[in-house]
Amino acid sequence: MRILRAAGYRVMPWKNGGGTTTEIAVSPDGAGLGDFDWRISMARVETSGPFSSFIGIDRTLSVLEGEGIVLDIAGQPPARLTAASAPLSFPGDVPTSATLIDGPIIDLNVMTRRGRMSHTVERLSLMRATEIEAKGGTTLVLVVGGSVKVASDNPTALGPLDALILERHSPKARLEPEGQGLLFVIGLSGIAANG
Incomplete structure (x- = not known):
C-alpha cells in the first residue's frame, strides 16, 4: 500500500501544447507519454478544442469540477459529460474534440496501452x-x-x-x-x- 500526496504530483504540458496536466501516477515509474503502460492524470481545460491523439491508447474521462464538456468522438454521437455522469471510455487515437458547457473544468484521465x-x-x-x-x-x-x-x-x-x-x-x-x-x-x- 502506497500513499500519494497531491502536493507531490508532477505538472507537465499537454501533448498538443494546449494546457497543462497533473500526473498522479504512471507505470513504469518515470515513463513518458510514448512508453507508459498506464497513466492517471488530471487536467484543467479552459477552452474548447481538439484532444491530443494517443496512438494505441484506451482512455476514460471523468469530470471532477466545473459544469462539464461535450465530447465529439469520431463515429459516435456527441457525449455530454458532467461531474454527475458516469466515466466515459473511448479510444485515444480517434479524432476527438471537446466543447465546454459553461466555463473551465478539471477532468480525470485514465489511459492504458491497448493490448498490454x-x-x-x-x-x-x-x-x-x-x-x-x-x-x-x-x-x-x-x-x-x-x-x-x-x-x-x-x-x-x-x-x-x-x-x-x-x-x-x-x-x-x-x-x-x-x-x-x-x-x-x-x-x-x-x-x-x-x-
Missing part, C-alpha cells in the same frame, strides 16, 4: 466505512470530495486529491469517510499474451 493493459473507473460516494481490494492488478483510489481515513495499525488521513495505491497482494484497505467522501476507484490489469 486494461482499466476500469468507478465513481464511489463514500457514506460509510468500506473495504477496497486490488483485484488482479493495481488499484488506485483517488479522494475527490471530503477526506478519508485509512484504518490500519497506523491510521492515515487522505485529503482531497490524495491517492492510495494497492498492488495485487496488498491487504484490503478499510476506508472511513470523514464527512461525505467521493472517491474514484481505478483498476489496472495486465492482459495476458495468447499463446
